[in-house]
Amino acid sequence: MRLRLDLAYDGTGFRGWARQPGLRTVQGTLETAIARVLGGDPQLVVAGRTDAGVHAAGQVAHLDLTDAQRARLEKGRNPSPTALAARITGVLGQYPDVAVHRSAEAAPGFDARFSAVWRRYEYRIADLATPYDPLERGRTTTYKARLDADAMDAAARSLIGLHDFAAYCKAREEATTIRTLLEFGWRRDDAGILIANVKADAFCHSMVRSLVGACAAVGEGRLGIADIVGIRDERARTSEIKVLAARGLTLTEVGYPAEELLASRAEQTRARRSLDED
Numbered sequence: 001m002r003l004r005l006d007l008a009y010d011g012t013g014f015r016g017w018a019r020q021p022g023l024r025t026v027q028g029t030l031e032t033a034i035a036r037v038l039g040g041d042p043q044l045v046v047a048g049r050t051d052a053g054v055h056a057a058g059q060v061a062h063l064d065l066t067d068a069q070r071a072r073l074e075k076g077r078n079p080s081p082t083a084l085a086a087r088i089t090g091v092l093g094q095y096p097d098v099a100v101h102r103s104a105e106a107a108p109g110f111d112a113r114f115s116a117v118w119r120r121y122e123y124r125i126a127d128l129a130t131p132y133d134p135l136e137r138g139r140t141t142t143y144k145a146r147l148d149a150d151a152m153d154a155a156a157r158s159l160i161g162l163h164d165f166a167a168y169c170k171a172r173e174e175a176t177t178i179r180t181l182l183e184f185g186w187r188r189d190d191a192g193i194l195i196a197n198v199k200a201d202a203f204c205h206s207m208v209r210s211l212v213g214a215c216a217a218v219g220e221g222r223l224g225i226a227d228i229v230g231i232r233d234e235r236a237r238t239s240e241i242k243v244l245a246a247r248g249l250t251l252t253e254v255g256y257p258a259e260e261l262l263a264s265r266a267e268q269t270r271a272r273r274s275l276d277e278d
Helices: 024-040 069-072 081-091 148-160 207-220 226-234 259-272
Strands: 002-009 044-046 054-065 098-105 118-126 161-164 180-190 196-201 249-255
Touching: 002 081, 024 054, 024 069, 024 081, 024 098, 069 098, 081 098, 098 259, 118 207, 148 180, 148 196, 148 207, 161 226, 180 207, 196 207, 207 226
Parallel strands: 054 249
Antiparallel strands: 002 054, 002 098, 044 054, 118 196, 118 249, 161 180, 180 196
């Protein structure tokens, strides 16, 4: 039995998603909790492997149950896979910084990572035009300049499309940097926070935080739109573009195709590349 888990976490206290010996990670914390409920050695596969300090509101993972784990699930007070979410979150304790919001038996062919067709992130910046709000410090980056939101929005839109984003990614051996940026724009909310909406088929390592850093440079007046497009097309990283802090970044949503296309999408993605998430 394969289960789909929808989850959220505050990344502040984690050293990223992926399990690492001796470090507190989201994967390690969840797998330990699942083992307490179902036993065995659970192995989660996630839609997007977030870095240290990055948050998630709409992360997706899958879990393949062994026969023993399935038997233990079915022996519980509520044997339905949909009840597992509450059982896992309960094991995590009061006010946990990670929670499973939904659990269900996965549709045939579903793979949390390879079936995904797009991921959406949000990035939040408080500039000098924004009053400091201590309640938002965990998910908002402070930028010591007054930023032009309209210029940033225009800059973001100039980068949309299918391109090689090597200049905006940290290189990883044998990992492609060609991505389709589907949506990218900026707005200010009612509190004056600058919020980026970034959607792509996939993201290479540090891509979102580099893209928002490029837009901040335009908003500050240090670079023009032609500059950041030129940097993209040169396909070489530059010190002119800052990788902004992880604290402002949240994975908000993962998109999947219709159920009958899940398996073929996963097969196509595996054949094309191994995804390295931001």
